[in-house]
Amino acid sequence: MHLYCFNMTLSEEDYIKSIYHLSEFNSKSVATNAIAEQMKTKPSSVTDMVKKLSEKSLVNYKKYQGVSLSEKGRLVALSIIRKHRLWEVFLVDKLNFSWDEVHVVAEQLEHIKSDALIDKLDAHLGYPKVDPHGDPIPNKDGVFTKSIKKLISELPVGSQGVCVGVNDSSAAFLKFLDKNKIALGDTFKILEREDFDGSVTISTRAGSINISKQIATNLFLEIVDEE
Amino acid sequence: MHLYCFNMTLSEEDYIKSIYHLSEFNSKSVATNAIAEQMKTKPSSVTDMVKKLSEKSLVNYKKYQGVSLSEKGRLVALSIIRKHRLWEVFLVDKLNFSWDEVHVVAEQLEHIKSDALIDKLDAHLGYPKVDPHGDPIPNKDGVFTKSIKKLISELPVGSQGVCVGVNDSSAAFLKFLDKNKIALGDTFKILEREDFDGSVTISTRAGSINISKQIATNLFLEIVDEE
DNA sequence: ATTTAATTTTAGACAAACCTAAATAATTGT
DNA sequence: ACAATTATTTAGGTTTGTCTAAAATTAAAT
Numbered sequence: 001m002h003l004y005c006f007n008m009t010l011s012e013e014d015y016i017k018s019i020y021h022l023s024e025f026n027s028k029s030v031a032t033n034a035i036a037e038q039m040k041t042k043p044s045s046v047t048d049m050v051k052k053l054s055e056k057s058l059v060n061y062k063k064y065q066g067v068s069l070s071e072k073g074r075l076v077a078l079s080i081i082r083k084h085r086l087w088e089v090f091l092v093d094k095l096n097f098s099w100d101e102v103h104v105v106a107e108q109l110e111h112i113k114s115d116a117l118i119d120k121l122d123a124h125l126g127y128p129k130v131d132p133h134g135d136p137i138p139n140k141d142g143v144f145t146k147s148i149k150k151l152i153s154e155l156p157v158g159s160q161g162v163c164v165g166v167n168d169s170s171a172a173f174l175k176f177l178d179k180n181k182i183a184l185g186d187t188f189k190i191l192e193r194e195d196f197d198g199s200v201t202i203s204t205r206a207g208s209i210n211i212s213k214q215i216a217t218n219l220f221l222e223i224v225d226e227e
Numbered sequence: 228m229h230l231y232c233f234n235m236t237l238s239e240e241d242y243i244k245s246i247y248h249l250s251e252f253n254s255k256s257v258a259t260n261a262i263a264e265q266m267k268t269k270p271s272s273v274t275d276m277v278k279k280l281s282e283k284s285l286v287n288y289k290k291y292q293g294v295s296l297s298e299k300g301r302l303v304a305l306s307i308i309r310k311h312r313l314w315e316v317f318l319v320d321k322l323n324f325s326w327d328e329v330h331v332v333a334e335q336l337e338h339i340k341s342d343a344l345i346d347k348l349d350a351h352l353g354y355p356k357v358d359p360h361g362d363p364i365p366n367k368d369g370v371f372t373k374s375i376k377k378l379i380s381e382l383p384v385g386s387q388g389v390c391v392g393v394n395d396s397s398a399a400f401l402k403f404l405d406k407n408k409i410a411l412g413d414t415f416k417i418l419e420r421e422d423f424d425g426s427v428t429i430s431t432r433a434g435s436i437n438i439s440k441q442i443a444t445n446l447f448l449e450i451v452d453e454e
Numbered sequence: 455a456t457t458t459a460a461t462t463t464t465a466g467a468c469a470a471a472c473c474t475a476a477a478t479a480a481t482t483g484t
Numbered sequence: 485a486c487a488a489t490t491a492t493t494t495a496g497g498t499t500t501g502t503c504t505a506a507a508a509t510t511a512a513a514t
Contacts, residue, residue, distance in 0.1 A: 011471065032492055045472055047493055052470090064479055064492060094321075095347040105341045114332045120322040238501065259462055272502055274463055279500095291462060291509055 010111050013080055015039065015049050016058060017110075019069055020077035029066030078142035084110035085131035086121050092132040093125060099132050099166060099184070100174060132184065134164025134220050148223045152190065152200055153216035160189040161221030168218045176215070181206045188221060237338050240307055241266065242276050243285060246296055247304035256293030305369035311337035312358035313348050319359040320352060325401060326359050326393060326411070359411065361391025361447050375450045379417065379427055380443035387416040388448030395445045403442070408433045415448060 008016075018038045022030040032050070036043045054061040058073035069077060087109040091097040097105075119140075122128075129145070130136055138144040149164055163186045166173065177183070181204065191208060192201040198213030211219075235243075245265045249257045259277070263270045281288040285300035296304060314336040318324040324332075346367075349355075356372070357363055365371040376391055390413045393400065404410070408431065418435060419428040425440030438446075 009470080033490090041471090042473065043492065044474080044494080048471075091344075095344070095351055097343070097347065101343070105339070105344050108339045108341070109336075112332070112335045114335070116324070116328070117318075117322070117332050120324065124322055236500080260460090268501090269503065270462065271464080271504080275501075 008076070011049070012053065012056075012058075013076070013111060015046075015053060016069070016073055016077050017080050019059065019067060020074065020081070023068060029060075029068045031066050035067070075142045078138040078144070080110050082138045082140075082142075083112070083118055085135060085137040086118060086125065086128070088131045088133070089125050089128045089137075090121060093128075098174060100171065102132060130164060130222075133166070134184075134222055149220045150223065151217055152188075152202070152211070152219045152221060153198065153213060155190055155221065155223070157190050157193055159221070159223060160187065161223045162187050163219060164222040165220040166218055167220065173218060180209060180211075182219070235303070238276070239280065239285075240303070240338060242273075242280060243296070243300055243304050244307050246286065246294055247301065247308070250295060256287075256295045258293055262294070302369045305365040305371070307337050309365045309367075309369075310339070310345055312362060312364045313345060313352065313355070315358045315360070316352050316355045316364075317348060320355075327398065327401060329359060357391060357449070360393070361411075361449055376447045377450060378444055379415075379429070379438070379446045379448060380425065380440060382417055382448065382450070384417050384420055386448070386450060387414065388450045389414050390446060391449040392447040393445055394447065400445060407436060407438075409446070 015035070018035055019030050022034050022038060032043045032046045035046045035050075039046065050059060050061050050067050053059045053073070054067075057070055058076060060068050060070055084106045087106045088102045091102040091105060092099065128137060134149050136144040136146070150161075151167065155161075163182065163184055165184070166177070186204060188202045188204055190200060190202055193199070198216065199210055200213070200216045201208055201210045242262070245262055246257050249261055249265060259270045259273045262273045262277075266273065277286060277288050277294050280286045280294075280300070284297055285303060287295050287297055311333045314333045315329045318329040318332060319326065355364055361376050363371040363373070377388075378394065382388075390409065390411055392411070393404075413431060415429045415431055417427060417429055420426070425443065426437055427440075427443045428435055428437045
């Protein structure tokens with residue numbers, strides 16, 4: 001038996017992905033309203049769809065009790081996320097897109113149905129482990145190493161890690177990073193944090209620089225060593 | 228004003244493409260039944276859709292008189308075909324798909340909406356002029372050099388050309404070509420044709436070989452020089 | 455030139471995915 | 485504990501793209 005079904009509509013896939021992301025951290029059940037907000041639809045539409053997904057055993061659902069993904073649903077979600085992130089790597093590594101442009105296009109590409117395509121794309125990209133934002137790419141069976149990606153503002157002094165992503169992906173912010181010689185893949189160490197303004201001094205290849213709290217809350221590090 | 232509209236549904240795009248292909252050679256108007264057969268739907272569904280496309284000025288349509296693409300519709304068709312063929316090149320050149328596998332996947336990829344994506348893909352592939360089947364790739368403005376691709380069986384003795392495609396793309400046929408050292412991109416010259424069985428002698432890099440009429444009716448050459 | 459056959463269109467229905475408005479259940483505040 | 489608020493569901497309607505069956509038009513055949 002195949003792990004996930006191919007006969008899913010675009011809309012069904014989007015709902016599954018949405019539910020996955022909403023329950024990614026607080027692994028409780030997800031509220032109808034929360035899904036409606038994320039999907040930019042109305043709660044009544046969500047109820048309709050959730051019933052449908054429940055009949056397909058993709059979610060666990062009891063009236064008024066919220067929704068959670070079944071194991072089957074979780075695997076579907078992970079296969080979509082795998083595709084999304086592989087396409088993002090492709091767009092950045094091969095087509096020279098910048099971080100902030102890839103999401104919208106990947107949202108479309110993630111729905112392409114072809115196992116062979118994804119296998120070959122994966123090989124072509126050299127079996128990447130993370131996407132351009134530093135998020136882990138699940139393997140074929142939905143297995144992935146949980147990211148220990150954290151915002152600089154949330155890390156203690158002494159932490160060291162590889163810059164793997166941004167929170168704010170506006171053109172302005174990316175331009176700022178460029179000007180300050182901060183790039184994806186660089187290794188940083190957090191040297192000092194000022195209590196009064198939350199600014200942080202970090203060491204980079206180009207020496208040490210001080211970044212504002214606002215910047216610190218928008219840069220993700222993948223932790224290598226935490227003192 | 229943009230040359231083609233982005234707010235088209237998947238189904239609308241498929242109909243436009245279908246009408247384009249049906250009127251590609253006999254440039255008359257296309258019959259409702261013909262579209263229905265190609266699209267694997269019923270004639271009544273075609274009538275509905277054709278009315279809709281007519282209101283959007285994508286086709287010329289008068290009751291009981293058949294359909295033809297408007298200039299606008301033709302440009303939409305060519306932009307879809309451009310995408311389809313670029314993706315086919317990508318699948319073969321970069322992901323190592325074989326000729327016969329790419330069509331189905333490209334049918335999905337051709338609907339991805341992003342100008343930037345197609346521009347960058349085009350550049351990444353080195354601005355190819357033809358797809359893996361030897362069919363020409365229209366440029367951004369829908370301009371393309373009409374292919375002078377012909378079956379070996381239809382060419383006179385003395386013709387010379389580059390092998391650009393196959394008619395029958397079965398695994399068995401592709402295997403046969405492989406065994407006889409015939410590959411896409413090879414230059415052939417037609418040396419002789421036997422009247423009694425239609426078999427043809429062609430010169431290849433590896434010397435001259437005789438191919439049966441059946442093979443000759445399944446191999447396309449892009450003509451370089453015709454005596 | 456009619457009749458027959460084939461093609462095309464209309465009319466009415468259906469499923470998917472959405473909507474609004476009203477009803478019901480759960481939660482919160484006092 | 486119970487009224488008020490918020491969250492969720494139901495009921496009924498819309499649009500898109502499909503269908504079947506019947507009616508209308510065109511083409512073919514004798």
